[in-house]
Amino acid sequence: MSYTPVSSATPPVPPPKPGSHEASGVNTPALPTAADGRQPPATHAPPRQQVPDPGEGWLPQILQDKSKQDIAAILADQKLLNALTNAPQTIHPSLSSSHETLQQALNDNITLANHVSQLSTQLSHQRAATQAQLLSTHALERTWRAKEAEMDDALAPFAPARLYQQLSQGVNEQGQVCSAMEESFLESEDGELAEREVADWVRRYREARVGFYLRSERKERWDEGRVGGWR
Secondary structure, eight states: OOOOOOOOSSOOOOOOOTTSTTSOGGGOOOOOOOTTSOOOOOOOOOOOOOOOOOOTTOOOGGGTTOOHHHHHHHHHOHHHHHHHHHSTTTOOHHHHHHHHHHHHHHHHHHHHHHHHHHHHHHHHHHHHHHHHHHHHHHHHHHHHHHHHHHHHHHHGGGSHHHHHHHHHHHHHHHHHHHHHHHHHHHHSOTTSSOHHHHHHHHHHHHHHHHHHHHHHHHHHHHHTTOSTTOO
16 A cells, blocks of 8 residues: 555644633733632623614604604703603613613622722731731840840850850960969079978979869860860
C-alpha cells in the first residue's frame, strides 16, 4: 500500500487570544464583598418583556374622541402634555415598562450604595482598631527595649567579654604582686630577715604564685576555646 497524505479543507481554528471574551475569567473583577466575606444580595430583577413602541400616531384612550383643536391645545401646554404622558391612566405600556426598568436600576444602585456605605463604615472601624493595636504594639516595643537595656546593664559585669577582661587584668595584677615580692626579697640584705620572717615570706610568695598560676591556667584555657559556653 502506498501512503496518501491527508489534507484538510479548512485550517484548524486558532486558540483564543489572551484577554478575549472566550478566555477564562481570571481577570474578571469580583463583586464587592462584605467584611465577613459574603457578597451583597443580588437585587436585579429578571429581564422584562419589551413592549413595542406604538409610533408617532398613538394617542391615549382619553384623547381618542377629542377634536384637533383640543389636541393642539394640549400639545401646546407642556405641563398638561407631560401629565397625560406619564399619568397611570394614560401612559403607554412601553413607557411604563421603561419607567419600571429605570426604577429597578435606581433601586439596585441604592442597594449597592448602602452596601458600599456599610463596608466603608466597617473598614473605618477596622482601620481604627488596627491603628490602636499598632500604637499599643509600638508602646510595648519601647517598654521591652527599655527593660532589655536595664537587663543588659545588670548582666554586663557577668558578660563573657567583661569576665575575660577581669581575668586578664587579674593575671597581670597577680604577676605584678609576685614580681614585687621577688624584688623586695632580693633587695633586702643578708641577715636582716630572721628565719621566721623568711618562712613567712616563702609562705606568702607561694600563695601568690599559686594564685598567678591558677589565673594564668584559666586564661590559657579560655584562649584555647576550652571554656564551654563562652566562645
